[in-house]
Amino acid sequence: MATSKNIKAVQKKSAPFVSSVKSVFQNYVPAPESSDHIQLKPQYNLFINGKFVKPLSKIYYDTINPATGNKIASVAKGNDKDIDAAVKAASKAFQSWSKTDPKERAKYIYRIARMIQERAREFAVFETMNGGKSIRESRDIDVPLAANHFFYYAGWADKLEYAFPNRTPQPIGVAGQIIPWNFPLLMAAWKLAPALATGNTVVLKPAESTPLTALKLAEIIQESGLPDGVVNIVTGFGDCGAALVNHPKVNKIAFTGSTPVGKLIQKSIAGTSKKATLELGGKAANIIFDDAPIDQAVEGIVNGIFFNQGHVCCAGSRLFIQENVAEKVIKKLKDRMKTLIVGDPMDKNTDIGAINSQAQLNKINHYIKLGQKEGAEIFQPECSIPSHGFFCKPTLFIGTSQSHRIVQEEIFGPVLTIQTFRTIEEVIEKANNIPYGLSAGVWTDKGSKIFNLTTKLKVGVVWANTYNKFDPTSPFGGYKESGFGREGGVHGLFPYVKF
Amino acid sequence: MNKSWISPTVDQVGVEERVARFNTRSVKKESKMQGMLLALNMIDLTTLEGKDTAGKVKQMCYKAMHLADDIEGLPTVAAVCVYPNHVKTAKKALQGSNVKIASVATAFPSGNSSRKIKLEDVKIALTNGADEVDMVISRGEFLAGNYNFVYDEIAAIKEACGNARLKVILETGELSTLDNVRKASDIAIYAGADFIKTSTGKIQPAATMPVTLVMLQAIKDYYDETGIMIGMKPAGGISTSKQALQYLVMLYETLGEKWMTNEWFRFGASSLANDILLQLGKEKYGVYYSGDYISKD
Amino acid sequence: MQHLDILKTYKLYIGGSFPRTESGRFYKLENNKKEVIANICLSSRKDFRNAVVAARKAFESWSGRAAFNRGQILYRIAEMLEGRKMQFVEELIMQGVSKANAEKEVRQAIDRCVYYSGWCDKYQQLFGSVNPVASSHFNFSLPEPTGVVSVIADENFSLLGLVSVVMPIIAGGNTCIILASETKPLCSITFAEVLATSDLPAGVVNILTGKSKELHTHFASHMDVNAVVYCRENGEEAKAIAELSSLNVKRSFFWQKIWTKAENENPYLIMDLQEIKTTWHPIENIGVSGAKY
Numbered sequence A: 001m002a003t004s005k006n007i008k009a010v011q012k013k014s015a016p017f018v019s020s021v022k023s024v025f026q027n028y029v030p031a032p033e034s035s036d037h038i039q040l041k042p043q044y045n046l047f048i049n050g051k052f053v054k055p056l057s058k059i060y061y062d063t064i065n066p067a068t069g070n071k072i073a074s075v076a077k078g079n080d081k082d083i084d085a086a087v088k089a090a091s092k093a094f095q096s097w098s099k100t101d102p103k104e105r106a107k108y109i110y111r112i113a114r115m116i117q118e119r120a121r122e123f124a125v126f127e128t129m130n131g132g133k134s135i136r137e138s139r140d141i142d143v144p145l146a147a148n149h150f151f152y153y154a155g156w157a158d159k160l161e162y163a164f165p166n167r168t169p170q171p172i173g174v175a176g177q178i179i180p181w182n183f184p185l186l187m188a189a190w191k192l193a194p195a196l197a198t199g200n201t202v203v204l205k206p207a208e209s210t211p212l213t214a215l216k217l218a219e220i221i222q223e224s225g226l227p228d229g230v231v232n233i234v235t236g237f238g239d240c241g242a243a244l245v246n247h248p249k250v251n252k253i254a255f256t257g258s259t260p261v262g263k264l265i266q267k268s269i270a271g272t273s274k275k276a277t278l279e280l281g282g283k284a285a286n287i288i289f290d291d292a293p294i295d296q297a298v299e300g301i302v303n304g305i306f307f308n309q310g311h312v313c314c315a316g317s318r319l320f321i322q323e324n325v326a327e328k329v330i331k332k333l334k335d336r337m338k339t340l341i342v343g344d345p346m347d348k349n350t351d352i353g354a355i356n357s358q359a360q361l362n363k364i365n366h367y368i369k370l371g372q373k374e375g376a377e378i379f380q381p382e383c384s385i386p387s388h389g390f391f392c393k394p395t396l397f398i399g400t401s402q403s404h405r406i407v408q409e410e411i412f413g414p415v416l417t418i419q420t421f422r423t424i425e426e427v428i429e430k431a432n433n434i435p436y437g438l439s440a441g442v443w444t445d446k447g448s449k450i451f452n453l454t455t456k457l458k459v460g461v462v463w464a465n466t467y468n469k470f471d472p473t474s475p476f477g478g479y480k481e482s483g484f485g486r487e488g489g490v491h492g493l494f495p496y497v498k499f
Numbered sequence B: 001m002n003k004s005w006i007s008p009t010v011d012q013v014g015v016e017e018r019v020a021r022f023n024t025r026s027v028k029k030e031s032k033m034q035g036m037l038l039a040l041n042m043i044d045l046t047t048l049e050g051k052d053t054a055g056k057v058k059q060m061c062y063k064a065m066h067l068a069d070d071i072e073g074l075p076t077v078a079a080v081c082v083y084p085n086h087v088k089t090a091k092k093a094l095q096g097s098n099v100k101i102a103s104v105a106t107a108f109p110s111g112n113s114s115r116k117i118k119l120e121d122v123k124i125a126l127t128n129g130a131d132e133v134d135m136v137i138s139r140g141e142f143l144a145g146n147y148n149f150v151y152d153e154i155a156a157i158k159e160a161c162g163n164a165r166l167k168v169i170l171e172t173g174e175l176s177t178l179d180n181v182r183k184a185s186d187i188a189i190y191a192g193a194d195f196i197k198t199s200t201g202k203i204q205p206a207a208t209m210p211v212t213l214v215m216l217q218a219i220k221d222y223y224d225e226t227g228i229m230i231g232m233k234p235a236g237g238i239s240t241s242k243q244a245l246q247y248l249v250m251l252y253e254t255l256g257e258k259w260m261t262n263e264w265f266r267f268g269a270s271s272l273a274n275d276i277l278l279q280l281g282k283e284k285y286g287v288y289y290s291g292d293y294i295s296k297d
Numbered sequence C: 001m002q003h004l005d006i007l008k009t010y011k012l013y014i015g016g017s018f019p020r021t022e023s024g025r026f027y028k029l030e031n032n033k034k035e036v037i038a039n040i041c042l043s044s045r046k047d048f049r050n051a052v053v054a055a056r057k058a059f060e061s062w063s064g065r066a067a068f069n070r071g072q073i074l075y076r077i078a079e080m081l082e083g084r085k086m087q088f089v090e091e092l093i094m095q096g097v098s099k100a101n102a103e104k105e106v107r108q109a110i111d112r113c114v115y116y117s118g119w120c121d122k123y124q125q126l127f128g129s130v131n132p133v134a135s136s137h138f139n140f141s142l143p144e145p146t147g148v149v150s151v152i153a154d155e156n157f158s159l160l161g162l163v164s165v166v167m168p169i170i171a172g173g174n175t176c177i178i179l180a181s182e183t184k185p186l187c188s189i190t191f192a193e194v195l196a197t198s199d200l201p202a203g204v205v206n207i208l209t210g211k212s213k214e215l216h217t218h219f220a221s222h223m224d225v226n227a228v229v230y231c232r233e234n235g236e237e238a239k240a241i242a243e244l245s246s247l248n249v250k251r252s253f254f255w256q257k258i259w260t261k262a263e264n265e266n267p268y269l270i271m272d273l274q275e276i277k278t279t280w281h282p283i284e285n286i287g288v289s290g291a292k293y
Helices: A002-010 A018-025 A080-097 A102-118 A120-131 A135-154 A184-197 A212-223 A238-246 A259-268 A294-310 A323-337 A358-373 A424-432 A447-456 B012-022 B029-041 B054-065 B084-093 B115-127 B139-143 B147-161 B178-191 B209-226 B241-254 B272-285 C045-063 C067-083 C085-094 C099-119 C123-127 C160-171 C186-196 C212-221 C235-248 C267-272
Strands: A046-048 A051-053 A060-065 A070-076 A174-178 A201-205 A231-233 A252-256 A275-279 A285-288 A318-322 A377-379 A395-398 A415-421 A439-443 A461-464 B043-046 B079-082 B100-104 B132-136 B165-169 B195-197 B231-233 B267-269 C026-030 C036-041 C137-145 C148-152 C175-179 C205-208 C227-230 C251-254 C274-282
Touching: A046 A080, A046 A212, A051 A212, A060 A120, A070 A212, A080 A174, A080 A201, A080 A231, A080 A238, A102 A120, A102 A135, A102 A184, A102 A212, A102 C099, A120 A135, A120 A184, A120 A212, A135 A184, A135 C067, A174 A184, A174 A238, A184 A201, A184 A212, A184 A252, A201 A238, A212 A231, A238 A252, A238 A259, A252 A259, A259 A275, A285 A294, A285 A424, A294 A323, A294 A415, A294 A439, A294 B012, A318 A323, A318 A424, A323 A395, A323 A415, A358 A377, A358 A415, A415 A424, A424 A447, A439 A447, A447 A461, A447 C274, B012 B209, B012 B241, B029 B043, B029 B241, B029 B272, B043 B054, B043 B272, B054 B079, B054 B084, B079 B084, B084 B100, B084 B115, B115 B132, B115 B147, B132 B147, B139 B147, B139 B178, B147 B165, B147 B178, B165 B231, B178 B195, B178 B209, B195 B209, B209 B231, B209 B241, B241 B267, B241 B272, B267 B272, C045 C137, C045 C148, C045 C175, C045 C205, C045 C212, C067 C085, C067 C099, C067 C160, C067 C186, C085 C099, C085 C186, C099 C160, C099 C267, C123 C137, C123 C267, C148 C160, C148 C212, C160 C175, C160 C186, C160 C205, C160 C267, C175 C212, C186 C205, C212 C227, C212 C235, C227 C235, C235 C251, C267 C274
Parallel strands: A174 A201, A174 A252, A201 A231, A252 A275, A285 A318, A285 A439, A318 A415, A395 A415, A439 A461, B043 B079, B043 B267, B079 B100, B100 B132, B132 B165, B165 B195, B195 B231, C148 C175, C148 C227, C175 C205, C227 C251
Antiparallel strands: A046 A051, A046 A231, A060 A070, A377 A395, C026 C036, C137 C274
């Protein structure tokens, strides 16, 4: 058989195995996730009032796989009239949904959670194909967290009177929800679950570049028997989102996306009675003290900025290292980066997948050029990146300062800026010295130091000796220009009730 | 007496997360096969039982040189590992092969004995022909904070070893925390160890990936400081080829190519070899294999 | 030739297995037509002792599980119970309950499992706290499960009375030994079968059948049991339990409730079997402002 020839071929009789070692692990043989079990349709319609309907404009647009640049499917392009139909459906459904026995409401949400679990692999493959994130992350993080989010909030539906001391909570009405392209399924879960549990109805507008997992979720919602109109999903572009924000029958807006758009939304609804929550950008400080567990801190840095290709609002994109350990940390970081694999997101060994779009890649490259122009020292490990599709190597900028534009502005890619600091007061001041305030990381072995920092950092989430950890029970949201309102935990119920 | 020894602090949860990440690596096809052959060549085939006899040792040595003669192109294991009083038997049985002989010594496994006896134990092993010595550290002294004692003992044993390579067994299962594992690793390395080894295999837990990762990190830091390579041997508890591959992934991504030979990395194992042969049998014949076709020696 | 039914043998549920009582004793269960429908194990104090050992063994790992994981398992119990609905309705009818009431009871039992499944990862958020102490310390309080709980379950509701006590106890991370209803024991053992197929670890719930008259003193006096819950009407038994609990300062609870009422499913039943632990940690006060928790 050919295989015994293989065994012979890889071994030199006299010398030990040194010569074959290089090929053992230097390039892991491709290990692609199988995708032949998924059900991909060539064309996707809008989900309004419990049915899949054609867009009123009759226009469809292409959605692509950013790892290849190739089209995956055609997706309906919703417009303001479709939004109107969806909001009307949600409004009508609200009459009965808000009066449905909470225990029964919970059961629909439990069903959705269970069905996501049952079809987890298919969701993961879709998420990776449409968005570019590695299959390892969509399989191990995005999809399980999404299912768990529905589970958690399902349990609140019939217990709301316990969550608000001395108040009887009521649902608000129709929620208009606009979500981004970096965690398409997870953001849909973060928005839908608390809204439904509290008795509201929803019109959801997914990001234009990543509509597929939301539409898959629509299939599950239909199968779960959820009453028509309780959840409506309208795919489309920015005009669609604007129509949703401005629709008079929408009572609450939930938006996750960039700070500039968030500000626009806040301005648009001024003077109306619409409630809003905004989850916007960030430029988080990740702070390493000299008494940190250094090897684990380096891993935390890597998770902080290269997780999801750095397309994370709470990414630890500003690294602060206490000066007396800076050299050691930077060396270890560079060594660790050399083992990161940039490649086909469908390969199980890929650490860093594709950048979500050409536009985003252009933006990241623009910042990389800017950083070099600003005089910062750049480091990128030697690694191969695919020749097609949108890819970016993990990048460090060493020796930066607060005044560098690459330090102040959100890049939203696998690019980390590095500054040193000498004292606690200094790093607290620099960490806070930015209009954003979403998250921060603190690495030190000393407990009392952790709590000192957590009280002083002006951010909504502090990770101590860890990074990028999410849980449905844990509230998430920002200070300052990173937005307001919380998602997750008990506090995640507040934005969806009135008293 | 100076009771302090400063080693870097280790976050256990962080270590476990890094290990979990290694375990998501998917090693397939040629990579997998090459990895398994490499793993075979890194095994210290071990028998350390009270009931060991010359017969047992001879049979194991034959297996060490002839893992499965019906599959072409297999390597031998790296070494055999026995008690000092069986070294002579092993030496004779392994004549002409390049399989090394490692002997445990220093009142293995407990190490609860005098310096005099431990040195004598090493002398016997070497006189009988051992190429390598696997010693145990004094865990009691370590946990009592007598780090100088632990250090001096290792240095003395190293001296007695002469040209023989010294592996220092930390018995991580008794050290309880990863901070302690790191500290013991550093002490052993600085005191002269050629290899640091996780366990005697006589207690649970034996080798685990988190403990191994911490030890690899100690070796890396030492190499970055001094340019000197130290070897590593996880022992006990690694019985499947899947586990062995996971360890090799961890080794590769932490220390790199240079360590990917049996000069610098060993598996202390007894049943691992047969599990790898089972997998190789599948590769050769294309169907899932059975233990009936692989010798048990 | 008519098919002869295979009659079920009702055994105990201890440590994940279904042993018979070590005493070999039984009592007859009759329906309202005075026909014998089953021989029920008459548990002894040794069965109880074995059950406590199993519950204690299971406690560390059950209480150490993530709350989310417990919630998933409790939800699975609901799924399994839903699947076996008809069997429970039949057993309740055999024990003299009307069809309508039987169906109602089973539906309510299923809903109650779902209800408590949802509490597993939420009660901590409502009943725990960060306490704003006046010194430079981070101070937080959290509920922790009490431990092994012995329970003498309601006499009247064969299934609902059982589910109503088991669910809040295990949702909170405790393990338990339940003495089922004496006159309506069938559903308890069938419920044990549901537990055995729900990924619930062995020993978390142990179910005995028998007489409270014989066993209540042991339930209350065993020194390795941390809390006892009594759900029946017998005042003498209740008093004895309260007194014997003092031997090891057992927490004793008297849940004499009408389980069909909605108010009797609530998180306070979980909290009865929780202890509150408070932890302090200094906050370094370097910097301009003082500590802020």
